[in-house]
Amino acid sequence: MIPTNLKKTTEWRFDDILFCIASDTGSSRVWFGSSDFNVYEFDTSQEKPERTAFTGDSHESYVTGIVRVGNTLISCGYDRRMVWWDIESKHSIRRVDAHDKWIRAIVASPDRTRVTTVADDMQCKVWEVATGNLLASFSDHQSMTPHHFPSMLYAVAASPDGKWISTGDRVGHVAIWDAMSFAKVGEIETPIMYTWDPRARRHSTGGIRSLAFSPDSQFLAVGGVGKIGNIDHLDGPARLEVFRLPGGERTLELEDNKKKGLIEQIVWSPDGKWILTAGGDNNGFVTVHDADSGVLAHQDGQDGHIHAMTHDQEFSNFHAASHQRITRWSMNS
């Protein structure tokens, strides 16, 4: 059922840039990764919450991905490493030098026994949560763009049924993988997500920035930005495409010229009826679309680009990690 409203309810301001966020289904705590290289805990139920930094063997660059697995957080960053953290002691328990270049994203498997990372070395890697052992490394993404510049592998998703992993890169290539054998089982092209300016500015922008399987694992939503005229800015339409699996038939194609920029996060509703997207250009947006028709249901904005979003178990409260703030939106069904 489409929610009846979408409302920004609270905002907490910081000096740094918050790139990733994870939540606790049983409490009001969230954890996020920052441009100051730290991982923080933040209790949103407090009247004046203070964030608490985790300690130990930390990151040495931007923290760009975080997942919670039981009583453990696993973060990743541009320092190419993954760090396991004990939530209660707020101290690191394992560090793994995971990739050769920036790690862009991390996702947990539905059974929480594995995590998967993607990085600018264009590798997708699957890790065992309990041991930190590498289970597989694979790629279907070119290291260079067609215009001879380094490509980037931004996005990864795991299907709710545990069967699939998908990865998406800068030039709009999506690969779909068997989550057990790690064999490639499909691919999708979304070239509009990649803007190459051959004439005026002679470099590129864009890329696939978010992926999400539908709750029944039958559809894959791909988020990014449409063609950009002036690539000095993120001045292009937020772009969402949805594909039916396994064939890859496109069932939805949406571009939003009102709220522009990158779609950094996609959330499907539990019943698959609506899709929430979040991201932005210099500012941020949260948008809810009907998943079948694509009709815009709700939209809101804020100062500051949204980099990631998490939600509670009821899908009623959403917390966004943004440029210099955490923001909470609430929805009623």
Place this chain on the structure above:
Amino acid sequence: MNQSINRRTLLKAAGTTAIVSNMAALNVLSQPSFANELVRGDKSVLLLWLAGGASQLETWDPKPGRPTGGPFAKIRTSIPGIEISELLPKISTRLNETAIIRSLNTKIGDHGQGYELMDTGRVGEPGVQFPHLGAMIAHELGQLDSRVPDYVSMYTSTEGRRQGSAGFLGARYNPMFLTDKMIPEDIRRHEAITDVDHQDRAALRDFFAKKFVRDLASPSVSSHENAYERVHGLMACDYLFDIDRERQAMRDHYGPTQFGQQCLIARRLVEAGVPFVKVARAWWDSHGQNFETHRELCADLDQCMDALLDDLKQRGLLEKTLVITLGEFGRTPQINGSLGRDHFANAWSCTLSGCGIRGGSVFGKTDEDGQTVVEGEMNAGDLFATIFSALGIQYDKEYMVGSRPIPISDFGSEPCREVLA
């Protein structure tokens, strides 16, 4: 300035006097005009123009770990104690040929005005058309009888494209400006004319023209004849723009990008005696996605600048060629909402490599967040004085514009001696 003794004359004179008297040769060399000619000495400038404004924090003055530092690490270089951004790994291995200036404070954060400032070395004045750097270098280092252009400028992107002007030096020093193609248009022999016909026509014209010039003894006729000879010379140098004549290994060294190809052409031009070549690499104006943009563009700069310095050195040209990386300004230490950096001219960087430069040196210092210059502040005029000094050009010499003396570097400018060899 008007004593037009060129290199060929000098060599002829020096050779003759060597037979007659060694002392006489020394006397010839002591004359100012001959000394100036020695200064010229086949020196060249190769300007890599980072159009739109590259970030000093992602190139020459990294601040990792600071709120303004961004995500990139700094790396060690071939010079102990000097570190640059990890985005320039190849350049990091050859800083012994390069001086980094980290203390430019040029104050103007607007593309158009910033470009004018950094291409003329001074703030404009109504009523005076100041020449751009390329025109001044062409004027100072060009050879009157040269059969190659004095000033070639390549700017194929459209954003921020500006031709550059010789200003009061006159159209003779305007650039050969390449925008659409990497070879000048309309300089190839018309295909309807055979090479033999072309040479015969030239010889016939030459015969009559020389007689005409001799008989008439008019400066304007001589000037016209010089201009014609120049055009004829330019037609003969179209091969310089043809990088298919280079070995594949050399082309690979410069890489597959357009900037790489243009840098290779630039080396060919410098090798042939062109005194000033500008290669513009647009567009660094990263208001959004600064880090992605610099990951792309720095990879291009790193490969091409490394190949260029390497190639020039292998050919023995680096000690005679000053390679400059410069743009109209740098970028803000603050990171904006779309992970971009905006225009910033208060504390930014450039580099000088090769001719006349003390390699492995760093001049100036910014504060820990890169917000202000705290040591060795340098303005555009000082940078120009440094460039002229590196080339052996008197940095405070004056041009006469009507009855007004205008110094080649802006009033009060001083070269930065710490980066000069």
